[in-house]
Amino acid sequence: RKEVEQDPGPFNVPEGATVAFNCTYSNSASQSFFWYRQDCRKEPKLLMSVYSSGNEDGRFTAQLNRASQYISLLIRDSKLSDSATYLCVVNSNAGNMLTFGGGTRLMVKP
Amino acid sequence: EPEVTQTPSHQVTQMGQEVILRCVPISNHLYFYWYRQILGQKVEFLVSFYNNEISEKSEIFDDQFSVERPDGSNFTLKIRSTKLEDSAMYFCASRSPGTPGYTFGSGTRLTVV
Numbered sequence: 133r134k135e136v137e138q139d140p141g142p143f144n145v146p147e148g149a150t151v152a153f154n155c156t157y158s159n160s161a162s163q164s165f166f167w168y169r170q171d172c173r174k175e176p177k178l179l180m181s182v183y184s185s186g187n188e189d190g191r192f193t194a195q196l197n198r199a200s201q202y203i204s205l206l207i208r209d210s211k212l213s214d215s216a217t218y219l220c221v222v223n224s225n226a227g228n229m230l231t232f233g234g235g236t237r238l239m240v241k242p
Numbered sequence: 243e244p245e246v247t248q249t250p251s252h253q254v255t256q257m258g259q260e261v262i263l264r265c266v267p268i269s270n271h272l273y274f275y276w277y278r279q280i281l282g283q284k285v286e287f288l289v290s291f292y293n294n295e296i297s298e299k300s301e302i303f304d305d306q307f308s309v310e311r312p313d314g315s316n317f318t319l320k321i322r323s324t325k326l327e328d329s330a331m332y333f334c335a336s337r338s339p340g341t342p343g344y345t346f347g348s349g350t351r352l353t354v355v
Contacts, residue, residue, distance in 0.1 A: 164342045175333055175346040176285060219285070223342065228298045230277075230344065232285040 135159060136233035138220050144239045149210045153236045155203040155220030164223035165196055167205045169216045170235065176219055179205075210240045244268040246347035248334050254353045255324055263319040263350045265334030273337040274317045275344065276309065278302070278330040285333070291317065324354045 138155045145151050157165075165182035180187065182194040182203055193206040203220055220233035247266040255261050267274050276288040289299040289309055296309065308320045317336075321328055331351050335344040 166343065170285075173331070173351075175348050177346070178343040181342055228273075228290045228292075229287045229300075230275075230285075231287070234284045 134234075135231045136220055136222050138218075138233040138236045140234055140236060142237040142239050144241060145210055146241055147210055147212060149240075150206065150208045151210055151238060152207075153205045153218055153220075153238075155205075155233055157201050157203070157220075157222045157231075159222065159224045159231075160201060162201075162222045162224045165194075165203050166221040166223070166230075167192075167194055167203075168219040168221050168232075170219055171216050176221075176232075179218070207238075210238075212240050212242065214238060215240045244345070246334055246336055246345050248332075248347035248350050250350060251348065252351045252353070254355060257326055257354055258323050261321050261324055261352065263321075263332050263334075263352070265317045265319070265347055266315050267317055267334065267336030268338070268345055269315070271336035271338050271345075273339070274309075274311070275335040275337070276319045277333045277335060277346075279333065279349075280327075280330045288319070288332075321352075324352075326354050328352060329354045 136157045167179040168176040169179045170176045182196045186195045191208045195204045217235040217237045219235045222231045249264045274291040279285045287300050289303045290297045306322045331349045333349045334347040337344045
């Protein structure tokens with residue numbers, strides 16, 4: 133089983149749509165969880181950390197379900213500039229190593 | 243905004259040659275990392291470095307790889323004898339103690355021919 137698993141997409145959505153991505157992880161000892169964004173041939177950039185209580189940053193909402201080992205990201209009111217690959221990332225070892233999912237590609241169209 | 247700087251942005255090398263990829267982490271960060279991403283694949287952990295020594299490394303980081311922090315600012319990744327399968331984007335990252343998020347550099351695209 134892959135350590136961090138994501139639907140690769142692509143998700144093609146119109147501007148203004150709401151889109152949700154899911155991610156599952158296999159290591160129940162995982163401690164920290166993140167969503168990163170990666171544009172084509174660029175470095176990953178931290179979008180937001182994910183907390184058990186759920187957290188929101190503007191149009192972005194992240195949820196964590198530790199019992200199901202499941203992480204989600206919701207994007208409301210999609211913009212063209214949201215087009216990118218969204219990486220689910222898990223830290224399983226007190227900060228020393230990030231494990232990346234394969235990413236979900238989002239394409240927002242006018 | 244502070245950033246992690248990597249040089250060169252693109253390196254082409256012949257198989258069997260040694261390459262050194264350079265990184266300047268953010269100045270007050272204490273944890274340093276190298277990751278790689280083969281084209282079309284996921285980002286993979288190579289090595290973490292703290293307090294002037296390797297704290298963890300992956301199976302990818304074999305004897306052909308080494309890291310060094312030769313002075314107070316640079317952090318380098320050396321590949322001793324490059325193979326075709328070493329072709330990838332190599333990302334350096336750094337992190338401050340107590341913060342979970344990493345800052346990644348813009349990467350070095352290594353092409354082995």
